[in-house]
Amino acid sequence: MALVRHDKREVQFKIVYCGPPEGGKTSNLQYIHRRLDPALRGDLVSVATETNRTICFDFLPVHETVVAGYRTRFQLYAVPGQRLLAGTRQSVLAGADGVVFVADSSRARLAANLEAWQGCREALAANGLHPGRIPVAWQYNKRDQADALPPEDFDEVFDVRDPAFLACAVSGYQVFATLDWISGEILRIFHASLPAGRRAKAPLALSR
Numbered sequence: 001m002a003l004v005r006h007d008k009r010e011v012q013f014k015i016v017y018c019g020p021p022e023g024g025k026t027s028n029l030q031y032i033h034r035r036l037d038p039a040l041r042g043d044l045v046s047v048a049t050e051t052n053r054t055i056c057f058d059f060l061p062v063h064e065t066v067v068a069g070y071r072t073r074f075q076l077y078a079v080p081g082q083r084l085l086a087g088t089r090q091s092v093l094a095g096a097d098g099v100v101f102v103a104d105s106s107r108a109r110l111a112a113n114l115e116a117w118q119g120c121r122e123a124l125a126a127n128g129l130h131p132g133r134i135p136v137a138w139q140y141n142k143r144d145q146a147d148a149l150p151p152e153d154f155d156e157v158f159d160v161r162d163p164a165f166l167a168c169a170v171s172g173y174q175v176f177a178t179l180d181w182i183s184g185e186i187l188r189i190f191h192a193s194l195p196a197g198r199r200a201k202a203p204l205a206l207s208r
């Protein structure tokens with residue numbers, strides 16, 4: 001749910017990266033953090049174990065352009081993928097304006113992707129949210145894997161209708177394309193919710 005501060009003319013949006021364990025959620029945020037102008041972003045906060053798996057969430061604030069007189073701020077979160085941390089995922093998804101589902105393209109991880117998508121939908125539902133009502137960006141990550149499933153198979157299994165992003169989060173390939181799409185969708189929805197006289201004429205997308 002966009003947090004609008006009319007007094008400060010600022011609006012804050014929340015984007016949550018979900019997906020199977022070790023699918024590349026943290027890698028997406030790390031790449032974004034590395035590549036964004038430090039003036040446009042805060043610090044990347046990661047809570048990880050000694051083996052470097054996310055156990056709580058990753059958090060990256062991204063300050064952005066002005067839309068209809070409102071300064072926008074995107075809070076990027078990556079949930080932990082491990083099965084035992086469903087409660088954490090549910091809390092992190094509270095109030096999400098959009099979700100990036102980072103799937104692992106490896107054929108061997110298909111069942112893990114399905115389980116994660118089911119868990120993501122349940123966590124959204126527990127927060128009164130629904131994938132049909134908030135934008136979901138599909139990112140088929142790890143396209144460099146030798147056993148990567150054809151994208152058409154993913155589209156069919158997950159009934160994906162929007163364009164999916166074929167990514168390699170470690171090299172950054174399609175990481176910003178994914179972020180641009182989800183932030184553009186969120187801004188479009190916010191924009192459409194404003195009274196006609198307050199709508200911006202400028203293009204709505206994250207700039208770098």
Ligand SMILES: Nc1nc2c(ncn2[C@@H]2O[C@H](COP(=O)(O)OP(=O)(O)OP(=O)(O)O)[C@@H](O)[C@H]2O)c(=O)[nH]1
Binds near residue numbers: 020082
């Ligand atoms: N080959 C390859 N490896 C990747 C890619 N993206 C991430 N990885 C690797 O996959 C491993 C897990 O990546 P993370 O970004 O930590 O995954 P995560 O989804 O945050 O994992 P959890 O927080 O444990 O759920 C790391 O060793 C990454 O370097 C990719 O596109 N290709």
Ligand SMILES: [Mg+2]
Binds near residue numbers: 054
């Ligand atoms: Mg992680």
